[in-house]
Amino acid sequence: MIWKKLSRNWLGLIGLAVIALNVLVALMAPFIATHDPLQIDVANQAAPPSAKFFFGADEYGRDIFSRVIYGTRISLFVSVLSVLFATTFGVVLGAAAGYYRGWAESIIMRCMDAIMSFPAILLAIGIMAVLGARLINVVIALGFVYVPRFARIVRGSVLSVKQKEFVEASLAMGNSDAAIIFRHILPNCVAPLIVQATANLAYAILAESSLSFLGLGAPPPAPSWGNILSDARNFMLDNMWMTIFPGLAITLAVLGFNLLGDALRDILDPRLN
Amino acid sequence: MIRYLARRLAYLVPTLLLVAFLVFFLIHLIPGDPAVVMMGPDATPEDLASVRKALGLEQPLWRQFALWMGSLLKGDFGVSIHTHRPVFQSIKERFPVTITLTSLALLFSLLVSLPSGVLAAAYHNTQKDYLFMLGTILGVSIPGFWLGLMALLIFSVHLGLFPSTGFVPLWDDFWEGLRFMVLPSITLGVYMAAVVARMTRSSMLEVLRLEYVTHARAKGLSEWKVLTKHALKNAFAPTLTTIGLQYGMLLGGAVVTETVFSLPGLGKYLVTSIYMRDYPVVQGCILFIALVYVLINLAVDLLYSYFDPRVSYQ
Numbered sequence: 198m199i200w201k202k203l204s205r206n207w208l209g210l211i212g213l214a215v216i217a218l219n220v221l222v223a224l225m226a227p228f229i230a231t232h233d234p235l236q237i238d239v240a241n242q243a244a245p246p247s248a249k250f251f252f253g254a255d256e257y258g259r260d261i262f263s264r265v266i267y268g269t270r271i272s273l274f275v276s277v278l279s280v281l282f283a284t285t286f287g288v289v290l291g292a293a294a295g296y297y298r299g300w301a302e303s304i305i306m307r308c309m310d311a312i313m314s315f316p317a318i319l320l321a322i323g324i325m326a327v328l329g330a331r332l333i334n335v336v337i338a339l340g341f342v343y344v345p346r347f348a349r350i351v352r353g354s355v356l357s358v359k360q361k362e363f364v365e366a367s368l369a370m371g372n373s374d375a376a377i378i379f380r381h382i383l384p385n386c387v388a389p390l391i392v393q394a395t396a397n398l399a400y401a402i403l404a405e406s407s408l409s410f411l412g413l414g415a416p417p418p419a420p421s422w423g424n425i426l427s428d429a430r431n432f433m434l435d436n437m438w439m440t441i442f443p444g445l446a447i448t449l450a451v452l453g454f455n456l457l458g459d460a461l462r463d464i465l466d467p468r469l470n
Numbered sequence: 471m472i473r474y475l476a477r478r479l480a481y482l483v484p485t486l487l488l489v490a491f492l493v494f495f496l497i498h499l500i501p502g503d504p505a506v507v508m509m510g511p512d513a514t515p516e517d518l519a520s521v522r523k524a525l526g527l528e529q530p531l532w533r534q535f536a537l538w539m540g541s542l543l544k545g546d547f548g549v550s551i552h553t554h555r556p557v558f559q560s561i562k563e564r565f566p567v568t569i570t571l572t573s574l575a576l577l578f579s580l581l582v583s584l585p586s587g588v589l590a591a592a593y594h595n596t597q598k599d600y601l602f603m604l605g606t607i608l609g610v611s612i613p614g615f616w617l618g619l620m621a622l623l624i625f626s627v628h629l630g631l632f633p634s635t636g637f638v639p640l641w642d643d644f645w646e647g648l649r650f651m652v653l654p655s656i657t658l659g660v661y662m663a664a665v666v667a668r669m670t671r672s673s674m675l676e677v678l679r680l681e682y683v684t685h686a687r688a689k690g691l692s693e694w695k696v697l698t699k700h701a702l703k704n705a706f707a708p709t710l711t712t713i714g715l716q717y718g719m720l721l722g723g724a725v726v727t728e729t730v731f732s733l734p735g736l737g738k739y740l741v742t743s744i745y746m747r748d749y750p751v752v753q754g755c756i757l758f759i760a761l762v763y764v765l766i767n768l769a770v771d772l773l774y775s776y777f778d779p780r781v782s783y784q
Contacts, residue, residue, distance in 0.1 A: 311488030315760045316722030320492075323756045326744040327499045403613050407726050410615050411741055426616060430730075433619060434627055444616035452611040459607070 202464045209460020215453030223269045232260035234267040234420040243436050252442040255425070256432050261439060264420035265446050271421040272450060275335050275414075276401035280394050282340025287347020288390070292378050294348065295355025306352065309345035317342045318404055325413040332415045335408055339401050350393055354386035388465035395461055399454035406447050422447050478768060486764065490542065493757045494535050497525070497749050508551055508747045521551060525750070547754035552746055557754035560739065565758070567637055567735035570647075571727065572720040574655035579663035580713070587670025587709075588697055594675060602671070609664025614723050618657040618730040625653060635732040654731045658723050662716045669712040673705035680704075707777040714770030718763045 203209050222229060231251070232238075238258030246253045252261035290309070294302040312320065324338035358364065359382065367377050408414035409423025417424055422443045429439030500507050505521040513521075521527075525548075526534045541548065547557040590602035626634035632653050640647035677683060678701055686700045687693075725737030732738070736755055743751035 307484050307488060310485045311492060314485055314489045314764050315492075315756070316718035316763055318719075318722035319725065319756060319759055322722075322725060322740070322744070323493070323496050323752065324499070326752050327496050327749070329501070399611070406613055407615060411726065411729060413744065426619065430619065433623060437623055440616070440619050440623070444613065444620065447613050447616065448608075448611050451613070452607065455607055455611050 199461075199464060203460060206460040206463065208456050209464075212453045212456025212458070212460060215449060216457060219269055219273060219450050219453060222266055223273045226266050226270055230260075230263035230266045232263040234259065234263040235418050236260070243432060243439075245436070246438050253436065253438040255428055255439055259418075261425065261442055264425050265422065265443055267420045268422040268425060268443065268446065269450070271332065271415055271419060272402050272405060272447070275332065275339065275405040276398045278336045279339035279343065279401045279405075280397045282336060283343035283397065284347050284390065284394055286340070286344045288351050288383065288386075290344065291348035291351025291353075292355055292383060295352040296359065296374065296378055296382070302352075305348065309348050312342065313345045315342070317400070318407060321404060321408060322411070322413060325408055330413050330416045332419070335405055335414050338408075339404055343397055343401070346393055346397065347390065350389050351383075351386050354389060355382050358382045358385045392458065392462045392465055395454055395458035399451045399458060402447065402451050402454065475772065478771060482764065482768065486761070489760050489764070490539060490757065491535065493753050493760070494538050496753060496756070498531070500749070504749065508749055510747075524549065524551070542757075547757070548750035550743075550751050551748050557751050560751070561736060561754060561758050564734060564736045564739050566639065567733055568721075568724050568728070568737060570640060570651065571654055571658060571724055571733060571735060572717070574651050575659035575662065575720050575724075576713075576717065578655055578659040579666055579716075582659075582663040583665075583667035584670055584702075584709075587667040588674055588702060590667070590671045591674030591678060592693070592697055599671075602667070606664040606668050609660050609667075612660065614657055614661060615726045615730050617660060618654070618727060621653045621657055622730070637733050637735075654727050654733060657730070658720060658727045661723065662713075662719055665716055665719075666709060666712055669709050670705065673708045674701055677701045677705045703777060707774060710770055710774060710777055714767045717766050721759050721763055 203213070231249075236259060238254065238260075241250065241254045241258040243256055244250050244254040244258065250260050250262065252265060255261055255264070290305050294305040315323075320342045321335075321338040324341060325334060328334040328338065355378075364377060364381055367381050372380075405414055405421070406423035406426070409421040410427045411423075412427065414423050415421040417428070425443040426440060429436070429443070433440045497504055503518075504525070504527060505518045506513065509517050509521055526537055529537070538548075545558060547561065549556055550560065553560075586602055586605075590599045593599050622634050625631045633650050636650055638647040638650050640651070674697075683696060683701055686696045691700075724735060725740055727733070728735040728737035729741050736759065740752060740755040743749075743755065
């Protein structure tokens with residue numbers, strides 16, 4: 198049903214196509230890239246775009262096109278894993294808070310409030326500052342700051358679904374709490390979760406590139422989009438192309454997830470439209 | 471109103487305690503000995519001992535937290551390991567830059583988002599509306615730091631319209647200061663403008679369907695008056711919440727924007743301190759920004775009932 202409705206939403210389809218293109222580029226990176234993204238080539242330092250270097254070369258002569266292509270992998274890896282992390286913990290915590298109520302709910306939701314009291318990127322910067330610039334730490338930092346968004350949604354959904362008769366019936370049949378939560382309640386929370394997860398993938402791509410730009414993401418010389426822009430910053434006055442293409446790659450990837458997220462929100466959760 | 475304020479402030483206490491605990495705990499997430507990480511592998515045993523003593527790292531965790539909280543309540547955010555200056559003093563010197571930047575970004579985003587959101591709702595499902603939606607979705611998709619770099623290249627380097635880096639306080643020379651802040655504040659404000667514009671449009675669409683709007687039109691009021699005087703005030707309440715929440719994006723985004731434009735604000739100070747592993751400064755900056763964010767959202771909550779009288783302070 199979702200697919201049928203999505204196929205009528207042309208903006209959503211464009212978003213899906215852009216995401217599919219990004220996934221394809223990430224998977225096929227070794228076949229699409231024309232150079233080794235880490236290969237230094239002193240003879241071609243800051244070479245402008247040409248048939249040999251489609252997007253030009255950076256200050257070390259590394260091919261920017263190949264670095265942007267491989268950057269897709271890093272960006273998707275971080276965004277997907279961090280959203281998966283946030284969804285998993287958010288679902289467990291939100292379900293526990295909504296189902297058990299009482300002190301468990303108070304403690305969990307006050308902790309979620311505390312995390313949400315920080316601007317998300319600021320808390321991620323703080324976590325990266327202490328954990329150190331490693332790719333897996335970016336996943337942990339972004340996953341952690343996004344947990345409350347999922348926990349709040351799941352708690353709200355659980356609170357409303359818990360009142361339904363089929364849940365009472367399941368309880369009367371003697372099913373365990375875990376069975377009731379996972380078999381009966383959570384399947385009814387999937388729609389808002391999908392909407393939130395898609396939107397969060399876009400935030401995560403932006404946040405990962407910002408962290409890398411600040412030197413707090415994937416450590417150099419990893420070809421993350423933020424790293425490429427951070428390197429290009431000192432040379433952009435005479436070599437504008439160094440900054441154009443990685444920025445366009447980020448914008449395109451985020452645009453894809455935003456377009457799909459908007460379409461899914463319209464389809465799955467019309468109240469939010 | 472005063473009772474409501476007291477209740478809201480009381481409700482803030484556990485949240486603020488948890489916020490402080492999270493910031494305190496950050497330093498204990500450092501893999502290995504925090505003193506070695508801060509002072510580097512070449513530090514002498516005396517240096518390490520002095521850092522451990524200054525940060526109270528030899529005390530039990532609960533005591534460290536109690537001492538740290540006690541200092542915070544007295545306005546003592548600790549001392550920088552590298553400059554030996556009180557962190558709060560440095561924050562006070564840099565915060566005016568950050569608040570100027572975020573306030574101008576907020577002003578820019580409201581000037582753009584409110585009229586465009588209202589107009590998009592008025593021209594719902596027309597080409598103007600579609601163009602608006604395209605603009606807002608681009609606004610939330612372009613990374614701010616890249617937009618900043620592009621703006622620097624085009625408007626500073628190639629056109630020479632604005633200075634590329636630096637800061638002149640508005641209170642010293644307003645117009646010169648404004649020239650320095652135009653590009654950073656627009657760069658920072660674009661994302662928020664797009665989010666608030668979308669929210670304004672959807673709130674307006676909801677309000678415009680209500681009967682009192684039809685009644686206002688039936689009275690013969692001009693469409694301009696219906697939109698601005700009758701619909702916008704009610705539609706503004708949910709938009710206000712979005713503005714409060716998005717202000718956090720401005721505070722967080724300021725870290726990146728200040729780095730791009732080399733503005734001597736709190737964000738740039740934070741990033742520089744991270745590079746220098748000056749963790750008391752990192753803790754102080756993050757805690758201070760979080761406190762500002764919490765207080766701004768409290769102010770938004772209090773303003774809410776002005777725009778939506780159905781929300782009472784009771």
